[in-house]
Amino acid sequence: MIEVKDIHKSFGDHHILKGVSATFHKGQTSMIIGSSGSGKTVFLKCLLGLFAPEQGDICYDDRYYSKMTLSEKRELRKEIGMVFQGGALFDSETIEDNIKFPLKMFTDQTGEEMKERVNFVLNRVHLENVNDKFPAELSGGMQKRVAIARAIVMNPKYLFCDEPNSGLDPQTAIVIDNLIQEITEEYQMITIINSHDMNSVMEIGEKIIFLKQGLKEWEGSYKTIFKTDNKAVTDFVYCSNLYKKVREVYNKS
Numbered sequence: 522m523i524e525v526k527d528i529h530k531s532f533g534d535h536h537i538l539k540g541v542s543a544t545f546h547k548g549q550t551s552m553i554i555g556s557s558g559s560g561k562t563v564f565l566k567c568l569l570g571l572f573a574p575e576q577g578d579i580c581y582d583d584r585y586y587s588k589m590t591l592s593e594k595r596e597l598r599k600e601i602g603m604v605f606q607g608g609a610l611f612d613s614e615t616i617e618d619n620i621k622f623p624l625k626m627f628t629d630q631t632g633e634e635m636k637e638r639v640n641f642v643l644n645r646v647h648l649e650n651v652n653d654k655f656p657a658e659l660s661g662g663m664q665k666r667v668a669i670a671r672a673i674v675m676n677p678k679y680l681f682c683d684e685p686n687s688g689l690d691p692q693t694a695i696v697i698d699n700l701i702q703e704i705t706e707e708y709q710m711i712t713i714i715n716s717h718d719m720n721s722v723m724e725i726g727e728k729i730i731f732l733k734q735g736l737k738e739w740e741g742s743y744k745t746i747f748k749t750d751n752k753a754v755t756d757f758v759y760c761s762n763l764y765k766k767v768r769e770v771y772n773k774s
């Protein structure tokens with residue numbers, strides 16, 4: 522479990538996060554949503570250890586980040602997988618070498634062991650015979666699957682995704698959503714997704730946290746979001762045609 526306890530984060534006089542608390546459980550896909558400037562990107566970077574809150578703390582399975590030594594923080598980093606918004610693949614490296622990158626950085630595996638692990642995760646994301654290809658030779662959806670393969674190659678406890686469906690068509694986005702949810706359940710990871718895609722939120726948002734101006738304005742799930750009377754939430758999500766249709770169905774039930 523990840524426990525976020527009353528974290529505050531500022532940059533100069535700009536107070537971004539204002540006492541946000543939350544818990545995230547393994548085997549569950551959690552979505553962080555909010556408009557631009559709400560603090561969701563800063564929140565995600567705090568969870569990743571890229572930003573240090575001035576107040577409050579983040580606890581990873583009973584380990585408080587603020588009390589960790591540099592060595593312990595490095596060990597924690599090995600337990601984290603990250604899917605970046607643009608995929609962040611190395612254009613000049615093959616798919617196999619892209620996925621090997623965390624293994625080379627954090628393990629002492631032999632070349633053969635790394636190749637075996639690469640093939641395993643590529644098979645898990647339903648990609649075959651792409652080891653020697655370069656990112657530019659793959660479609661956008663396939664590149665995202667490679668990014669997911671790289672994120673899980675270390676068998677992480679925690680998976681963080683920043684706008685994983687950015688730039689994808691709706692059908693491909695559904696494939697990526699389903700893949701992330703399947704992997705989360707299969708490996709019992711704690712998965713936290715920063716997203717503005719309401720289709721994704723309503724498809725796999727087992728837990729949803731809505732941030733507004735640095736505060737946790739609302740918390741629920743893809744089921745309860747349909748019935749909320751929180752005006753800030755409905756103002757944010759009601760622009761989605763899918764939300765309108767589903768809310769009408771749920772309100773009639």
